[in-house]
Amino acid sequence: MSIYSQLLLDIHDELIVDLFAGGGGASCGIEMATGRQVDVAVNHDAAAVAMHQINHPQTRHEIADVFEVCPRVVTKGRPVGLLWASPDCTYHSKARGGKPMRDKNRKRRSLAWVVTRWAGQVRPRVIMLENVEEFADWGPLVGPHDALRPCPKRRGKTFRRWVRSLERHGYEVEWRELRACDYGAPTIRKRLFVIARCDGEPIVWPEPTHGPGTGRRYRSAAECIDWDEPMLSIFATREEAKEWARAHRRSGRKMGTPVRPLADATMRRIARGVKRYVLKDPKPFIVPNNTGNAPHSASRPVPTVTGGGRNILVAPALAHIGNGEREGQAPRAMDIREPLNTVVASPKHALVAAFLTQNNAGGYTGPGRDLRDPSGTVLSTGSHHSLVAAHIQRDFGTSTGHEATRPLGTITSEGGGKAALVASFLSSYYGTDQDQSAADPLATITTKDRHSLVTVEIDGSAYVIVDIAIRMLQPRELYRAQGFPDSYVIDRGAGGRRLTKTEQVRMCGNSVPPHFAAALVRANAPELAARTIAA
Numbered sequence: 001m002s003i004y005s006q007l008l009l010d011i012h013d014e015l016i017v018d019l020f021a022g023g024g025g026a027s028c029g030i031e032m033a034t035g036r037q038v039d040v041a042v043n044h045d046a047a048a049v050a051m052h053q054i055n056h057p058q059t060r061h062e063i064a065d066v067f068e069v070c071p072r073v074v075t076k077g078r079p080v081g082l083l084w085a086s087p088d089c090t091y092h093s094k095a096r097g098g099k100p101m102r103d104k105n106r107k108r109r110s111l112a113w114v115v116t117r118w119a120g121q122v123r124p125r126v127i128m129l130e131n132v133e134e135f136a137d138w139g140p141l142v143g144p145h146d147a148l149r150p151c152p153k154r155r156g157k158t159f160r161r162w163v164r165s166l167e168r169h170g171y172e173v174e175w176r177e178l179r180a181c182d183y184g185a186p187t188i189r190k191r192l193f194v195i196a197r198c199d200g201e202p203i204v205w206p207e208p209t210h211g212p213g214t215g216r217r218y219r220s221a222a223e224c225i226d227w228d229e230p231m232l233s234i235f236a237t238r239e240e241a242k243e244w245a246r247a248h249r250r251s252g253r254k255m256g257t258p259v260r261p262l263a264d265a266t267m268r269r270i271a272r273g274v275k276r277y278v279l280k281d282p283k284p285f286i287v288p289n290n291t292g293n294a295p296h297s298a299s300r301p302v303p304t305v306t307g308g309g310r311n312i313l314v315a316p317a318l319a320h321i322g323n324g325e326r327e328g329q330a331p332r333a334m335d336i337r338e339p340l341n342t343v344v345a346s347p348k349h350a351l352v353a354a355f356l357t358q359n360n361a362g363g364y365t366g367p368g369r370d371l372r373d374p375s376g377t378v379l380s381t382g383s384h385h386s387l388v389a390a391h392i393q394r395d396f397g398t399s400t401g402h403e404a405t406r407p408l409g410t411i412t413s414e415g416g417g418k419a420a421l422v423a424s425f426l427s428s429y430y431g432t433d434q435d436q437s438a439a440d441p442l443a444t445i446t447t448k449d450r451h452s453l454v455t456v457e458i459d460g461s462a463y464v465i466v467d468i469a470i471r472m473l474q475p476r477e478l479y480r481a482q483g484f485p486d487s488y489v490i491d492r493g494a495g496g497r498r499l500t501k502t503e504q505v506r507m508c509g510n511s512v513p514p515h516f517a518a519a520l521v522r523a524n525a526p527e528l529a530a531r532t533i534a535a
Contacts, residue, residue, distance in 0.1 A: 018041045021043070023504075024051065024055060026084045029516060030082070030521050040075070041062070042074070047499060054489045054492065057494075072121050081528050123198060171198045173196045176193060183513075185516075187339050191516065225473075227287055231353055232469055271331070273318065273334070274317065274465070288314075313463060317354075343482050343509050345507075347473075358464075422465050483515045
């Protein structure tokens with residue numbers, strides 16, 4: 001439902017029109033800035049329109065290709081105060097890499113010409129357009145019809161022609177790249193914005209509200225994470241992963257079966273994240289598994305360590321699962337304390353959690369007991385634990401490991417325990433890390449009682465890594481990172497149509513962070529705000 005529960009009367013002189021993309025972030029931001037919903041929204045995607053309808057019930061929706069919509073017919077003769085356009089960015093974005101473009105996709109690459117059509121027919125007073133930064137390089141294509149590519153010698157020629165077409169209609173036009181994190185969204189998403197206006201008023205670019213010089217820190221990816229979501233050990237076998245998924249489906253969660261074994265590239269990213277943001281970070285971000293303790297920086301005191309299996313800490317990082325690294329590029333791992341990088345239309349973001357427990361003098365003793373005693377239970381849900389992860393892996397003979405809820409196997413002189421395997425994993429994948437040569441010793445691996453342990457020191461106390469787990473970020477977490485409020489409905493559309501997880505992620509990645517639209521509209525069209533009529 002709308003973030004405004006009270007329906008507003010249509011008493012405005014000028015319409016607001018959104019040629020929206022994805023989940024409707026621009027409409028959400030416009031509503032945040034003006035207190036009113038957009039009057040007309042256009043999109044060809046039925047799923048996107050369904051999500052938009054349930055969140056913006058007062059909007060008139062047109063399910064159609066924007067090329068097929070006649071501006072004069074849609075507006076019914078009423079003046080347009082603001083036209084927002086988010087034309088398809090697929091065939092401009094650098095995310096395509098060097099992939100060729102097919103001839104049939106010329107239309108999608110040319111969607112911005114629709115804006116000129118609106119300028120000529122209904123002359124919106126203010127026009128705002130959002131796209132990837134490469135949109136400014138829009139130029140002619142060359143090559144055969146089945147393998148078209150941008151002409152490097154005419155880069156930006158079509159963009160400049162498009163700008164001149166707006167100027168011929170009497171618009172002043174400016175463009176600038178902005179980052180969502182500078183305006184309060186917990187994502188670094190960078191986009192090119194074009195503002196055109198024909199009313200003689202100046203174009204205003206809003207000042208950043210977050211970041212250096214503003215007195216307000218950037219919002220972090222960590223605040224978007226649901227720390228109660230279950231995770232699965234990276235050491236789990238394919239069969240264990242299937243059983244894990246079945247168990248959570250029985251408990252009412254819709255869990256897909258995690259892919260096992262993980263790809264080498266994924267393992268390198270996990271290793272890099274653990275190395276940079278856990279082992280080599282003097283103040284790692286930690287999540288205590290104690291009731292009433294929230295995630296925080298290690299610069300704050302670590303909560304009191306208790307018995308009963310409650311003293312496990314989670315030191316998380318983020319990994320980008322999907323796009324490969326360029327030659328010479330380090331594996332993609334991100335700091336949980338920084339804004340999330342750009343959310344795209346397919347699942348790419350994964351949470352990596354290193355699970356730590358105290359490494360007491362004389363060896364690893366677990367949560368207040370000897371390692372050879374039963375290990376404390378780590379639950380997937382409940383008030384005492386934030387994440388699922390305990391998995392005891394043994395690496396010799398026919399011993400294949402077991403759940404953490406069972407007694408831990410006998411520690412042998414050959415070092416067949418879980419910590420030894422984690423150390424081996426980290427050492428192996430650090431060898432491929434550009435930050436460190438395989439010939440260099442890994443300082444964080446120590447030997448105690450003939451067991452190889454990976455340790456990290458937090459506020460003077462040594463902790464040992466007992467497991468590493470991974471899961472993909474869920475749609476709600478991605479929408480939070482994009483800047484949508486939790487009240488925004490993402491799992492169903494108008495009429496009760498259920499939206500798949502794939503559709504939810506796709507529409508998030510294709511959407512505009514609402515904070516962008518809110519900042520730009522507040523700066524350039526404050527007069528469009530909802531009117532208050534005295535009784």
